[in-house]
Amino acid sequence: MSIRSLRLAAGRVGALRLGAPFVAPLAVLALGAFGLPAFGSPAPDSLQAAVQAGAHAFANDSFGGHSTCIACHSNGGFGPGKTPSGMALPSLQGAAARFPQWRGGKLVTLQMQVTRCIRGALGGTPPAPDSARMAELLAYLTALSRGVPMGQQLPELKAPASH
C-alpha cells in the first residue's frame, strides 16, 4: 500500500467519524456539565492525582456558591475550622473514619455531609453523587483520615447467620 492510499484511507476513516471537530467541543461541554475538570486541568490519571484534584476543589471550588470549603475548614481541612459566625469546627483529619453517623434521627454518610456543606454552607450546587468531582472530594477527605482507626462509633457486629 502506498503512502498516498494510506492517506486516502485515513481520510475516509476521518470522514466516517462524523466531524470530530464538532464532537470534541460538545464532549468538553458535556464533561464540564458532569463536573469533570475543564480545559487546563487534565483528568486525574492515578489515585494520587484524584486526591490532589479533590484537594484543589476543596481549596478553590465554590460549586456555584459564595465561598470555598477552606472558608470554614481551614488549612485544607487539617486545621481546626471556624464558621463565619465564629462556631468552632474540629479538624477534618479523621472525620471520614467517623462516618456514617446517626444524627437527629437520620443516618448521615460522608457524602451526605459533603452535599449538606455545599448546599447549606456554601450555597452551591453539589456535584452529582456518582460524578468524578464528588468522588475526588471524598477521596481527599478519606486521605485526611489515613491511618485513623475506622468506625469507632459503630456497634460491634457478629457475622450474620447464614440460612
Ligand code: HEC
Ligand atoms: C460556611 C461554613 C462551611 C463551609 C464553607 C463548609 N463546611 Fe463543612 N462543616 C460546616 C459545619 C458547621 C459542620 C458541622 C456539621 C454540620 O453542621 O453539618 C461541617 C462539617 C463537615 C464535615 C464533617 C466533620 C465531622 O467531623 O463530623 C465534613 C467532612 C465537611 N464539613 C466537609 C466540607 C467540605 C468538603 C466542604 C466544601 C465542599 C465544606 N465542608 C464546606 C461548615 C462548613
